Amino acid sequence: MASPFIEIDPAFVEKTVLELAAFGAVGETGVSRTVYSPEWIGATDYYAGACAAAGLEVHRDAVGNVWGRLRGTTGEKSVASGSHIDSQTPGGRYDGALGAVAALVAVKALKEQFGQPKRTIEAVAFCEEESSRFPNANYWGSRAVTGRIAPQDSERVIAFSGETIATAMREVGLDPGRIPEARRDDISDFVELHIEQGPILEQAGLPVAIVDAITGIRHYRGVIKGVQNHAGAFPMDIRHDPLAGFAEIASGLINTAHRVGRPAVTTVGRVVVEPNFPGIIPAQVEFTIDARHPDPQARRHLYAMHEDLMQEVAKRRGLDIDWNVMIDHEPSPSDPAIVSTLQRVAGEQGVPFMTMASGAGHDSQQMAAIAKVAMIFVRSKDGRSHTPDEFSSVEDIVAGIRVLAAGLHALAY
Numbered sequence: 001m002a003s004p005f006i007e008i009d010p011a012f013v014e015k016t017v018l019e020l021a022a023f024g025a026v027g028e029t030g031v032s033r034t035v036y037s038p039e040w041i042g043a044t045d046y047y048a049g050a051c052a053a054a055g056l057e058v059h060r061d062a063v064g065n066v067w068g069r070l071r072g073t074t075g076e077k078s079v080a081s082g083s084h085i086d087s088q089t090p091g092g093r094y095d096g097a098l099g100a101v102a103a104l105v106a107v108k109a110l111k112e113q114f115g116q117p118k119r120t121i122e123a124v125a126f127c128e129e130e131s132s133r134f135p136n137a138n139y140w141g142s143r144a145v146t147g148r149i150a151p152q153d154s155e156r157v158i159a160f161s162g163e164t165i166a167t168a169m170r171e172v173g174l175d176p177g178r179i180p181e182a183r184r185d186d187i188s189d190f191v192e193l194h195i196e197q198g199p200i201l202e203q204a205g206l207p208v209a210i211v212d213a214i215t216g217i218r219h220y221r222g223v224i225k226g227v228q229n230h231a232g233a234f235p236m237d238i239r240h241d242p243l244a245g246f247a248e249i250a251s252g253l254i255n256t257a258h259r260v261g262r263p264a265v266t267t268v269g270r271v272v273v274e275p276n277f278p279g280i281i282p283a284q285v286e287f288t289i290d291a292r293h294p295d296p297q298a299r300r301h302l303y304a305m306h307e308d309l310m311q312e313v314a315k316r317r318g319l320d321i322d323w324n325v326m327i328d329h330e331p332s333p334s335d336p337a338i339v340s341t342l343q344r345v346a347g348e349q350g351v352p353f354m355t356m357a358s359g360a361g362h363d364s365q366q367m368a369a370i371a372k373v374a375m376i377f378v379r380s381k382d383g384r385s386h387t388p389d390e391f392s393s394v395e396d397i398v399a400g401i402r403v404l405a406a407g408l409h410a411l412a413y
């Protein structure tokens with residue numbers, strides 16, 4: 001059955017985005033809103049109020065996620081949509097917040113235009129995703145929903161400023177002992193709308209993407225050791241210079257990802273040279289590699305090429321090299337049936353789109369532990385994000401929300 005045309009009011013969308021952005025506003029367009037802060041309380045209260053005004057049942061769970069529920073006629077599991085309400089410090093108005101707003105707008109439109117669904121539909125604002133207050137919070141909001149946070153974990157999640165997340169929860173009236181109550185086992189489908197945070201849609205001239213996977217990521221920490229010596233007295237041909245080896249390795253890794261082509265990405269983001277003086281051949285170079293690919297097999301191949309290159313260069317130059325893997329996350333594929341539903345309804349709604357993988361992590365990859373998931377991306381101006389400069393046009397946002405609402409309609413009515 002073809003999806004019906006769904007009316008989304010651009011003025012309401014814009015008003016809601018701007019009103020939500022007032023909580024933690026920084027300068028003209030920035031937002032600084034960390035989990036369990038006064039700005040966060042304001043934003044979650046606002047979201048709960050907007051859900052209630054739309055005629056949804058409001059529920060706040062044990063970690064402070066806010067749910068707006070439109071009850072279905074059957075007892076089947078829910079279809080849910082949403083994203084996180086916290087931000088970088090400062091970030092912009094759209095990262096996360098747009099997905100929470102989009103879910104609310106979509107459910108409100110469906111209720112007004114089509115009445116009660118068969119299956120319950122829920123809009124959610126997750127309490128935390130950015131790790132901008134607690135570096136190891138690790139998707140606190142959505143992870144709690146999957147039941148993978150124990151009460152005692154809240155004592156081990158420490159803020160940049162030293163307090164535990166347990167303390168921060170108590171300060172806003174939440175009891176860490178009740179974290180397991182946030183767990184849900186009655187959600188079968190989850191669709192998250194998010195800004196793209198990259199330039200691919202803009203380059204393609206398209207407003208919207210359907211996301212078929214969230215990329216897999218590995219972080220390496222490597223150390224190359226050579227022999228520290230005088231920069232003048234030691235001839236070039238008998239040096240064991242770890243910085244020369246590092247330079248060859250860094251450019252080799254990056255060229256490898258270039259040759260593999262999109263969507264492979266490899267970044268050398270941090271380098272520490274010791275002793276780091278102008279007149280000394282260094283003793284060692286420590287560095288990081290962040291390498292990502294959304295296809296499991298291509299990802300393994302990328303890492304094998306990276307490791308072979310490091311071994312080969314170090315051996316040829318007489319250097320010692322060692323590395324360990326700090327982070328290693330498998331790609332998180334979207335549910336193929338939801339992806340094809342979203343592709344179909346986007347076509348029916350007349351929204352031009354492409355299908356792509358996400359290079360960034362999202363709440364959806366947590367929700368994949370308990371539900372079938374997929375995502376919708378909305379074009380980001382200049383691909384920018386995690387900055388007050390992030391921007392998506394109301395036209396693009398409305399296009400994305402129409403795809404979301406039509407997808408929820410297909411799943412729930």
Ligand SMILES: [Zn+2]
Binds near residue numbers: 084095096129194
């Ligand atoms: Zn986000």
